[in-house]
Amino acid sequence: MPNGSKQIVKVVEKVGFRFIRQSGTSHAIYFREADRRRTTIPIHGKKSIKRKTIKSICRDIEITIDELRDLL
Secondary structure (H helix, E strand, O other), rough: OOOHHHHHHHHHOOOEEEEEEEOOEEEEEEEEOOEEEEEEEEEOOOOOOOOHHHHHHHHOOOHEEEEEEHHH
16 A cells, blocks of 8 residues: 555556646645546655545545555
8 A cells, every 4th residue: 555645646647647736735736637537635745645545535536446556
């Protein structure tokens, strides 16, 4: 299971999302033009992302946890 925001960002970009803007200093917003979906990724340095947050991001980008692992 990924634990850092850098790993999640790589996966999100692999599935077609692109960086739109930073919300404050702690959240990055990514958008996919093809289906107009977006997701927010917490950016907290080396701090781990909670499992529930990872599941929410997976739901936003329409992939399963297994697919996420495969894309890492």
